[in-house]
Amino acid sequence: MMQRKAVDELIAMLPPHVGHFENSQYPLPITTTFIGDTAPDIENIRADLLSHRDGDVKNLLEPVLLGAELVEAVQPDRQDLFLSDERVQSLVFMGSKWHAGWVLVLGDNQHAEHIKLLQERDFMVFTDHPGLENTIYIGNRPTSPVYFLQLMVRYGLVWGRINPGDDHSMGHFLETDMPGFILVTENLPDLKYLVVLGLMKLGAPAVVPPDYPFPYGNYVVASSPEQALSRGCLFPNLRMRYEENEIIRLPAYCNPAHAQESFTIASRFGGTEASFFYMRKAEKPVRDMVIEGEPGNDIGIVVEVDHPDFSLDVAKTIEVDALKAINFIHGMRAKLSNGILTIALSEGVRFEPEQVAEAIRQGVRFKYPRIVNIGVKFIWNRDILIEQAAKVTLQRSERAQFVAAMAEENIAEFGVCIECRPFSQEHTCILTPDRLPMCASRTYHTVKAAVLFGSTVMPYKRQSEQGLPLRQLYPKGAVIDEARGEYEGINRVYADMTGGKLQRVQLHSLRQYPPTSCGCFQNLAFWIASINGIGIMSRNSKAVTPDGLHWFELANRAGGKQSPGILGVSTSYIRSRNFLKGDGGLQNVVWLDAKLKNSLKDVIPSGVKIATEEDIRTIADLKAFVGR
Numbered sequence: 001m002m003q004r005k006a007v008d009e010l011i012a013m014l015p016p017h018v019g020h021f022e023n024s025q026y027p028l029p030i031t032t033t034f035i036g037d038t039a040p041d042i043e044n045i046r047a048d049l050l051s052h053r054d055g056d057v058k059n060l061l062e063p064v065l066l067g068a069e070l071v072e073a074v075q076p077d078r079q080d081l082f083l084s085d086e087r088v089q090s091l092v093f094m095g096s097k098w099h100a101g102w103v104l105v106l107g108d109n110q111h112a113e114h115i116k117l118l119q120e121r122d123f124m125v126f127t128d129h130p131g132l133e134n135t136i137y138i139g140n141r142p143t144s145p146v147y148f149l150q151l152m153v154r155y156g157l158v159w160g161r162i163n164p165g166d167d168h169s170m171g172h173f174l175e176t177d178m179p180g181f182i183l184v185t186e187n188l189p190d191l192k193y194l195v196v197l198g199l200m201k202l203g204a205p206a207v208v209p210p211d212y213p214f215p216y217g218n219y220v221v222a223s224s225p226e227q228a229l230s231r232g233c234l235f236p237n238l239r240m241r242y243e244e245n246e247i248i249r250l251p252a253y254c255n256p257a258h259a260q261e262s263f264t265i266a267s268r269f270g271g272t273e274a275s276f277f278y279m280r281k282a283e284k285p286v287r288d289m290v291i292e293g294e295p296g297n298d299i300g301i302v303v304e305v306d307h308p309d310f311s312l313d314v315a316k317t318i319e320v321d322a323l324k325a326i327n328f329i330h331g332m333r334a335k336l337s338n339g340i341l342t343i344a345l346s347e348g349v350r351f352e353p354e355q356v357a358e359a360i361r362q363g364v365r366f367k368y369p370r371i372v373n374i375g376v377k378f379i380w381n382r383d384i385l386i387e388q389a390a391k392v393t394l395q396r397s398e399r400a401q402f403v404a405a406m407a408e409e410n411i412a413e414f415g416v417c418i419e420c421r422p423f424s425q426e427h428t429c430i431l432t433p434d435r436l437p438m439c440a441s442r443t444y445h446t447v448k449a450a451v452l453f454g455s456t457v458m459p460y461k462r463q464s465e466q467g468l469p470l471r472q473l474y475p476k477g478a479v480i481d482e483a484r485g486e487y488e489g490i491n492r493v494y495a496d497m498t499g500g501k502l503q504r505v506q507l508h509s510l511r512q513y514p515p516t517s518c519g520c521f522q523n524l525a526f527w528i529a530s531i532n533g534i535g536i537m538s539r540n541s542k543a544v545t546p547d548g549l550h551w552f553e554l555a556n557r558a559g560g561k562q563s564p565g566i567l568g569v570s571t572s573y574i575r576s577r578n579f580l581k582g583d584g585g586l587q588n589v590v591w592l593d594a595k596l597k598n599s600l601k602d603v604i605p606s607g608v609k610i611a612t613e614e615d616i617r618t619i620a621d622l623k624a625f626v627g628r
Helices: 002-013 029-035 042-052 057-072 085-097 111-120 146-159 167-177 190-201 225-232 256-260 312-326 353-367 382-405 444-453 488-497 551-558 571-575 594-599 619-626
Strands: 101-106 123-127 135-137 180-184 206-208 219-221 265-270 276-281 289-292 300-305 332-337 340-346 374-379 413-417 429-431 471-475 479-481 523-528 533-538 566-569 589-592
Touching: 002 042, 002 057, 002 190, 029 057, 029 146, 029 167, 042 057, 057 146, 057 190, 085 146, 085 551, 101 111, 101 146, 101 190, 111 123, 111 225, 146 167, 146 190, 180 190, 180 225, 190 206, 206 225, 219 225, 276 312, 276 340, 276 382, 289 353, 300 312, 300 353, 300 382, 312 332, 312 353, 312 382, 312 444, 353 374, 374 382, 413 444, 413 488, 444 471, 471 488, 523 551, 523 571, 533 594, 551 566, 566 571, 589 594, 589 619
Parallel strands: 101 123, 101 180, 123 135, 180 206, 206 219, 276 300, 289 374, 533 589
Antiparallel strands: 265 340, 300 374, 332 340, 413 429, 413 471, 523 533, 523 566
């Protein structure tokens, strides 16, 4: 009988002692899922296996998974195959936001063909075959599939907030939200098949061959790689991309890769105060291209957009993309320094206004597709250049002052971004002009531009959240608590975006109702209750906090949820005047990792004592250092 043979094989493999995996808050993640903090007992697992080996296979699956993890936990290559918490955080972020999901491919039948099709559809592939390009190898022992399960359950423990020991809730969460599936290409060895059935019991859907031997599990049957892909993609837990129908293409002579190329400069023009590049709102309908004068040593380029919402801050933001688009042309490099434009050309490359204008227009639309009416004006006429250069200098100064003056207090709408929701059920990022998001890869102005003019940056989404806007501008509403940054409108948007799970958020306090955190935060700020002060650790720091926590433990606490006492923060936000002002701000920071402290030394208030891991080791040391 298949399961008797599999159980006997597993019992023979059980180790004499309990091992563990390193670099994780959960040294035995599967064990934690089933029995919480209770230490595993190998003899009890052996007894459970023996008592159920001839009964219903469902009753075997828990001891099989526990035993399989213990087998792997003593293998000499366990750390090579085990995914550290840091790696899991990366896979959760990348696998659910920028990939369609994870797929574990098992078996020898057309293995490479299955993987090729999956990768073409943007899946992140795990495999029991070593040496395959762009895959993650889990080992080829019959117990090796537990490495994929360890990823699954840590996704539930950290981002799903499933309590240790609650395998029932874990199964339901993974079934609906785990972004992946198992693809079995052929019948597997008995024990390996039993372990895979255990993964299915804990929520992993599977594509299986026609002679799949079990009556259990969420599965579909496929007999070819093409069928496996098409049927696997229908599982509702996977992420999908939702885009508008129009396809935006760059001209054939443009390629973003050209912007990174180096070349020998054969000629250049511009580089004087009479040369400029400027983007602004049009005062009248635009023409695709206008040329004033004959080409000379100086050049002015004005890009105008005919749209009522093309505000000064949006123009300043998109101007960067408009200029960069010129560099998509092979052998051409445009540079703007202190408002002065210089264009360099490689040997044999000519500056063709028609091509450059089209590159600018399509380069802008390549990122912001709903900007349609774009006019590009090339100015070579000397008299007009001098006049327009002075005008542009004044406009640039006025624009800079306007943008610098924008603040949380004087704007009516805040930015809302849920790009990181594929791996976080609740994360809703609130952006203001002086509160850069914790990832530091967006700004209030870039999100505003994307809301107004669309964006071709389209991460994957949960199918259940297809109707939620990735980005929006939302009225901030009345002020509830100015110091902590609580607003009626922002509480309302949190309630709307989380289905009522979260009702309050305070932008500038981490103690009671902090904003949710994503998983790609630059730094983590945390409250040290014993000293009533703030600590901050930079991403992937090797430091240890005064209360003994490592980066991965802090990240697990924060990732994807509202966690009182901990919050992801960008370095720019730390430098802002509003940084956690409800908790005392920079004046109340008592601990930083040494690298972060060095980078912030120019903004640390005079007289404020801040310890690092190089100064202290314990809370008692910290109290003595800061004098509290």
